[in-house]
Amino acid sequence: MNEPVFVPLTDRHDPGLPPEEAARAFHDVMRRRRTVREFSDRPVSRETIEWIVRTAGTAPSGANKQPWRFVCVQDPEVKRQVRLAAEEEERAFYAHRANEEWLEDLSPLGTDPDKGFLEVAPWLIVVFKLIREDDGRQVYYPTESVGLAAGMLLAAAHHAGLATLTHTPSPMAFLSKVLGRPDNERPFLLVPVGYPADDCRVPEAALSRKPLDEIMIVR
């Protein structure tokens, strides 16, 4: 057993505004985040991606195990392999894996098995969940932990003026193979990152957000 060591909490974030104003200003940034499927090939620097991944890595996690890994792909050949493998799964999804209700729910989004964005976006961040540490030790709440980190990844990209797509080709096992990841890492999310295309359009149906009184209950 390790004895806990405590240190004073000194490095605090001070928004310099009353909390109502700071929270409102952040909402004004975040409400403009949109999932996009039409990306520009405009480059994004590796440094930008590194800061975004560092931010994701600040997420809380079970017993601070940080059970995540972010494989950042910019090599066109690797992106191509990801696209080809993803499209194979997606063709099966749209042809027979998805049931009628699922296809009906997706119809307003206009999605299809063509995943050209996987080659156009300058970066693909493939988020992996660790189901064990590299040395075989346990991790705790890995799904919750990596979900929190992924949310922070999206927020960090948005804050940097970049668009993302949370893409979950199903099943995702091909990502472990294409990217040569070990068995203790499981693909969790595939996130293309880049600028939206100049003529980018987004589905109208996806613009709506539930009103506060539908998502918040105060007791």
Ligand code: IYR
């Ligand atoms: N993975 C498929 C289908 C899809 C599923 C959901 I749930 C979405 O929110 C969007 C798409 C695809 O990417 O086309």
